[in-house]
Amino acid sequence: MATATLPGSATLSRxxxxxxxxxxxxxxxxHYPALQQRATELAGSIDAAVALDISxxxxxDTAGALVIAELLGSARTQAxxxxxxxxxxxxxxxxxxxxxxxxxxxxxxxxxDAGFVVTLERIGRAMHGFWRQxxxxxxxxxxxxxxxxxxxxxxHRWRVTSLVSHIEQTGLDAVPILALLSFMVGCVVAFxxxxxxxxxxxxxxxxxxxxxxxxREFGVLLTAILLAGRTASAFTAQIGSxxxxxEIDAIRTLGLDPVELLVLPRVLALLISLPLLTFIAMMSGVxxxxxxxxxxxxxxxxxxxxxxxxxMSLTQFLVGMAKAPVFAFMIAVIGCMEGxxxxxxxxxxxxxxxxxxxxxxxxxxxxxxxxxxxxMEMDW
Numbered sequence: 001m002a003t004a005t006l007p008g009s010a011t012l013s014r015x016x017x018x019x020x021x022x023x024x025x026x027x028x029x030x031h032y033p034a035l036q037q038r039a040t041e042l043a044g045s046i047d048a049a050v051a052l053d054i055s056x057x058x059x060x061d062t063a064g065a066l067v068i069a070e071l072l073g074s075a076r077t078q079a080x081x082x083x084x085x086x087x088x089x090x091x092x093x094x095x096x097x098x099x100x101x102x103x104x105x106x107x108x109x110x111x112x113d114a115g116f117v118v119t120l121e122r123i124g125r126a127m128h129g130f131w132r133q134x135x136x137x138x139x140x141x142x143x144x145x146x147x148x149x150x151x152x153x154x155x156h157r158w159r160v161t162s163l164v165s166h167i168e169q170t171g172l173d174a175v176p177i178l179a180l181l182s183f184m185v186g187c188v189v190a191f192x193x194x195x196x197x198x199x200x201x202x203x204x205x206x207x208x209x210x211x212x213x214x215x216r217e218f219g220v221l222l223t224a225i226l227l228a229g230r231t232a233s234a235f236t237a238q239i240g241s242x243x244x245x246x247e248i249d250a251i252r253t254l255g256l257d258p259v260e261l262l263v264l265p266r267v268l269a270l271l272i273s274l275p276l277l278t279f280i281a282m283m284s285g286v287x288x289x290x291x292x293x294x295x296x297x298x299x300x301x302x303x304x305x306x307x308x309x310x311x312m313s314l315t316q317f318l319v320g321m322a323k324a325p326v327f328a329f330m331i332a333v334i335g336c337m338e339g340x341x342x343x344x345x346x347x348x349x350x351x352x353x354x355x356x357x358x359x360x361x362x363x364x365x366x367x368x369x370x371x372x373x374x375x376m377e378m379d380w
Contacts, residue, residue, distance in 0.1 A: 007031045010038050010063060012045060012072065014148035019045060027064025035081040037063065052080065060090050065097040074101045099241055133359075140337040144267060147259040162265040170231045170266075176279060178226055180327060182214070182281040185222060186288025189213050194296055207307040210289030215316040216375075219282035221368055224327040227274060228360035232335035233362030235266055236356040239339025240349040248340070252279060258340075267332040274328035282320065319380055323371055330367065331360045 006025035013020050021042075052072075065129060069077040080086070081095035148320040151157050239262055242248050248258050260368040286308070338356035342348045 022053040026059040029063040166269030179284040182284035183288040186285035190289035190292035211312040214285035224364040232360040235335030236339040241341035243342045270328040271331040275324040276322040
C-alpha cells in the first residue's frame with residue numbers, strides 16, 4: 001500500500017544486461033508536472049533496445065498514460081497495452097491513449113494541388129461569381145423598371161418629398177466639390193496639352209483639346225465617378241442600415257413596396273441630378289482650361305470663345321450628355337441593390353458599401369468604353 005502512494009518516477013539504469021527503464025509510483029494527474037519534466041529529461045534516450053520494468057507501477061490515469069505514451073512512443077505503448085501482466089483496465093487505457101496519439105496527434109499531409117489547377121479554380125470561381133452578380137443586377141433592374149411603370153401612371157403614389165430631398169443630397173450638395181474638381185482637371189489638361197503641342201507649334205489647338213475632352217468624356221466621366229463614390233455608397237449605407245434594423249421588413253408588413261418607397265426616388269433623383277452636374281462639370285473644365293490658356297498662352301478670352309464656338313459643334317455636347325442618364329441609372333441601381341443585400345451587421349454594411357463603389361466605377365468605365373467604340377463606329 002505504501003508503494004501505491006509514492007509519486008511516479010522513471011529510472012533509467014545500465015548494467016551488463018543492457019539499459020533498463022523502471023516505472024514506479026503513481027502516474028496520475030497530481031504528479032503530472034514532475035512526470036512531464038522527467039519524460040523531457042529522458043527524451044531521446046529511450047529506444048527499442050531499452051528493457052521496461054513496470055512491476056512497481058502504482059496508480060495510472062489518463063494523464064500518466066499520456067506521459068508514458070510520449071516517453072515510449074506510440075508503437076511501444078501499443079505493445080505495452082498487450083502485456084498480460086497489467087490489469088485489463090490499464091491495458092485498455094494505454095491502448096486508447098496510443099490510438100489517440102496515432103489518430104489526432106499526427107499531422108495530416110494534405111495533397112498539394114498543382115499551381116495551374118489552383119489558378120484555373122480561382123478563375124472559375126471568379127467567373128461564376130461575376131455571372132451571378134450580373135444576373136442579380138439584371139433582375140434588380142427589371143424590378144426597378146417594373147416599379148417605375150407601375151407607379152408612373154398613378155400620381156398619388158409619387159414620393160415627391162423624398163425625390164426633392166434626394167435631389168438636394170445627390171445634386172445640389174455635390175456642386176462645389178464637382179466644380180472645383182473639374183476646374184482643376186481642366187487646368188491640368190490645358191497645361192499638359194499646351195506643353196505637348198508646343199513642340200509642333202500648334203498650341204492654339206489646346207482649345208480644341210479642352211473642348212473635345214470635357215464635352216465628350218471628362219465632364220460626364222468625372223461626374224459619374226464622383227457620384228459613384230459619393231452617392232452609391234450613401235444609398236447602400238442608408239438602405240443597408242434599414243435592412244440591419246429590420247425596417248424594410250416592417251415596410252413589407254405594412255403592405256408597402258420597398259422598391260417603390262426606397263429605390264425609385266433615389267433612381268429618379270440621380271437621373272435628374274447627374275445630367276445637370278455633368279453640364280456644370282463641362283463648363284467648369286472649360287473655364288479651367290481657358291484660365292490656363294489666358295495665363296500661359298497669353299490668349300484673350302474673346303479668342304478662346306471664338307475658337308471654341310467655331311470648332312465645337314452641338315454634337316460633341318450631346319454625345320457627352322447622352323451618357324449621363326445611363327450612368328445615373330446604373331449608379332443608383334447598384335447602390336440600392338447592394339443595400340438590399342446587407343446581411344444585418346455593421347461589417348456587412350461596410351462590405352456592401354465598398355462593393356457598391358467598386359461596381360459602380362467599374363460599370364461606368366465599362367459603359368464609357370463601349371459608348372466610345374459605338375460613337376467611333378457611327379462617326380459621331
